[in-house]
Amino acid sequence: MIIYTGLKGDLPVQLHFAAVAEEAEVSAEHLRAEVTWLVEHEFLALDGHVGGVARVWVNPSVAFLPGTDPRVAAARHEFPYFDIAKGGMSADDPVIIHPYEREFWDAVYAAQQDLFESPPVFKRCPAHA
Incomplete structure (x- = not known):
């Protein structure tokens, strides 16, 4: 952290x-x-x-700042995208690791653009105090 x-x-x-x-x-x-x-x-x-x-x-699938385009950081180091499996922690493999692919990160950005541009801020988090 x-x-x-x-x-x-x-x-x-x-x-x-x-x-x-x-x-x-x-x-x-x-x-x-x-x-x-x-x-x-x-x-x-x-x-x-x-x-x-x-x-x-x-890796921007782990942490990023609002307004930061995750595709740039992902491409810089060819970071994979970490995703939570259906069923979460109760799934056999709770985390799905998608190898780096530019097209995949483009799809992630398009699907979650509002989250990347203006994610919710947790008021109780010391980092956001």
């Missing part, structure tokens, strides 16, 4: 491992391991890592 709340438009999040690890009350090594897992599973993409700071791109 700390990474996602650092989103600013269609820019990468500047992840300062030591500072974020301290904020999350975990070791920097633990944070690096979690980020590595998120990258391997295509929730995030890393673009450079120098001096304890990394540029992190977030």
Whole structure:
């Protein structure tokens, strides 16, 4: 969540491992391991890592800012689209992973354009306070 709340438009999040690890009350090594897992599973993409700071791109099917076109970020790193299966968590495979296809992301955007342009804001979420 700390990474996602650092989103600013269609820019990468500047992840300062030591500072974020301290904020999350975990070791920097633990944070690096979690980020590595998120990258391997295509929730995030890393673009450079120098001096304890990394540029992190977030898969827009996981998090995005209002007014940000998810197709641009998806194309940049060929992010897959994560979808919830019918039946949700009770389904045999609760998450469906659609490999990156430009046409699929175009269809997702067309079907959910209002959500991408003006998503609901959750007043109790600390990131939106």
